[in-house]
Amino acid sequence: MSLKVLVxxxxxxxxxxxxxxxxxxxxxTVVGEAADGAAAVRxxxxxxxxxxxxxxxxxxxxxxxxxRIITGRQDAPRVLVLTTFDLDAYVFDALRAGAxxxxxxxxxxxELLDGIRVVASGESVLAPSATRRLIGHYASGGRxxxxxxxxxxLDSLTAGQRRxxxxxxxxxxxxxIAEQLGITVGTVKSHVNAVLRKLGLRDRVQxxxxxxxxxxxxxxxxxxxx
Numbered sequence: 001m002s003l004k005v006l007v008x009x010x011x012x013x014x015x016x017x018x019x020x021x022x023x024x025x026x027x028x029t030v031v032g033e034a035a036d037g038a039a040a041v042r043x044x045x046x047x048x049x050x051x052x053x054x055x056x057x058x059x060x061x062x063x064x065x066x067x068r069i070i071t072g073r074q075d076a077p078r079v080l081v082l083t084t085f086d087l088d089a090y091v092f093d094a095l096r097a098g099a100x101x102x103x104x105x106x107x108x109x110x111e112l113l114d115g116i117r118v119v120a121s122g123e124s125v126l127a128p129s130a131t132r133r134l135i136g137h138y139a140s141g142g143r144x145x146x147x148x149x150x151x152x153x154l155d156s157l158t159a160g161q162r163r164x165x166x167x168x169x170x171x172x173x174x175x176x177i178a179e180q181l182g183i184t185v186g187t188v189k190s191h192v193n194a195v196l197r198k199l200g201l202r203d204r205v206q207x208x209x210x211x212x213x214x215x216x217x218x219x220x221x222x223x224x225x226x
Contacts, residue, residue: 002027002028003050004047004050004051005031005053005116006030006031006033006034006043006077007019007032008036008039008052008055008058008066009035010057010058014105016033018053018112019033021109021113022116028116031049032049035058035059036061037060037062040052040054040066040070041070044077050077051077051080051116051120052077052078052080053080054079054099055081055082056081056083063081064097076098078122079119080101080103080115082103082104083104083105084106100123100203101118101126101203123203126171151214157194157199160191165217166216168207168208168211169207174189174192192204195207
């Protein structure tokens, strides 16, 4: 069955370009386009897309507010945010609002298509280079990580699950985590699934945010090269 995609961007040429790339795929169909967040909210309800490709800065209603409304509904579509480095602060808020991940606007067509498929499957997408900058912003933007202590969330995790959660928050893939810990990719997947289940999280994006909120993961010190 073809994935239904809603494309949201206030720049017509950008919106048309993304739509053309998506519509060219056999397993995807662009069911609608929106030039602002208010239209995105309305069309998301009317068209019931599987994935919303969402810009951040838009008139009427920005992508963050639109994402919060869209993902707050029952049977909500997944939201994939497209942004630039300049919008890291906005992206963090979008992830908190319920987005399933983000990619840079200069992403290659194949990466955009893969990202749509990944979020549609229930996973998350985090552009690694932008993730590192996002973490740096977390450190310098007034979002201070709390000291690690005994919390109900962390107490529910095993030592192995906590280690995996920390590495997920640093932006590592399952394969990279497996190599670093000397365990199989299958074991990493099991740990990730257990973490999400125990903490009531939807995906790796929410796990990353929670890890920083709880102080389990910490940003690099200011001035550190990312």
